[in-house]
Amino acid sequence: MRAVDIIMKKREGERLGRDELVFFVNGYLAGEIPDYQMSALLMAVYFRGMSPEETASLTRIMRDSGEVIDLSAVRGTKIDKHSTGGVGDKVSLVLAPLAASCGLKVPMMAGRGLGHTGGTLDKCSSIPGFSVRMQPERLKKALAEVGYAIIGQSEDMVPADRLMYALRDVTATVESVPLITASILSKKCAEGSDGFVFDVKTGSGAFMKTMEEAEILAGSLCETGRGLGKKVTAVITDMDEPLGYTVGNFCEVRETCECLQGRGPDDVTELAIGLTSHMLVMGGVCSSLEEAEARCREKLENGAAWAAFLKHVAFQGGDVRVIEDPEKGPAAVYSRPLLCPDEGYIGRIDAYKTGLAACMLGAGRLKKDDDVDPACGIVFRKKRGDTVSKGEEIAMLMSNSEAAMKEAGPLLSAAVTVSKDPVSAGMRMLKVIGGA
Ligand code: URA
DSSP states (O other): OOHHHHHHHHHTTOOOOHHHHHHHHHHHHTTSSOHHHHHHHHHHHHHHOOOHHHHHHHHHHHHTTSOOOOOTTSOSOBEEEEESOOSSOOHHHHHHHHHHHTTOBEEEEOOOOOTTSOOHHHHHHTSTTOOOOOOHHHHHHHHHHTSEEEEOOOTTSOHHHHHHHHHHHHTTOOOOHHHHHHHHHHHHHHTTOSEEEEEEEESTTSSBOSHHHHHHHHHHHHHHHHHTTOEEEEEEEEOSSOSSSEEESHHHHHHHHHHHTTOSOHHHHHHHHHHHHHHHHHTTSOSSHHHHHHHHHHHHHTTHHHHHHHHHHHHTTOOHHHHHOGGGSOOOSEEEEEEOSSSEEEEEEOHHHHHHHHHHHTSSOSSTTOOOOTTOEEEESOOTTOEEOTTOEEEEEEESOHHHHHHHHHHHHHHEEEESSOOOOOOSEEEEESOO
């Protein structure tokens, strides 16, 4: 077999067999197939796509490229949630303790932010002392004692995805349904959960910009995941506007604390409850979404979800004092308000431009090895549909670099549109594919 023939075959739109995919992925991992040939294959897949069988084979090969955690010894149903990436998306931080307090086990293997999107691991790491590294035995202990854990991929897990994702990021081949499906599901299947709820984002801040694209990705995740023996539900949600009022790392942890104490923004709270409810029905903890929603509200109101979060932070080495009093957390040296140029209603806050502005401030990575600064980010005072007057503060930018502040200001300003006419806030959960 020759790599060039396989690339050519896919370039011509033909289907690749399992043995050809094994040859290519394993050859790449062994260093026998160079980056430029893998890049060419990824681009051919980007343009030509893959059949469901090819996508399933690729997912299995990538999953089996490293360690697969066996959680069968952990009692209880293990259900996880994964988002396809967004801006201000702290839902995992609220949802995991909520689901755990309702009785599920949540072994959440999360990712770092890349490009304009934020990452759950970066948010967790903004809590002083918090460690996202965990060996499988400790993960089992966390599930037994706390009910959930949020961890990063170890060196030994799904190395094929780690290498291929980094290459896709710099070869403009991220936005491909089969490649996203194989990337997400190979990681999720390696973590040992019984089922997953996928939050498939659509809108300017998402990889899938239109509803049609999001539906295709949701369908692919459901079909491939079920073919691998997992329960899968996909919920398509809006990512045209950032979620909640904060975009950054520690500022999002602060907003998470507010949500878990019943004082959070409606969109984050409702999305967390909605997605957790699908997990509870999937895991057999509740028999209907209505029952599940009521259970979630009870656990938020009676402090059980908040208590689970505190226990989790302590278990993973985080400083609980900073969670109990976020004023003690990381703070930026510079802050500057974005003032409203006109009076009217907030018509749009573009999630993509906001994400880029937050990255520039220091909250995200523009290159994969960049460090993120836990204290940087944006706190909005307004959301879509709110009334505003001229000169009123719309958002506060925070950074440790004055130069970054100067660059990010105009970008954030371009993200906000003021309308003369009333604008409705819009729905977050748009469509459910599969599931209850
Ligand atoms: N998240 C992933 O893990 N992989 C992708 O390809 C896109 C989003």
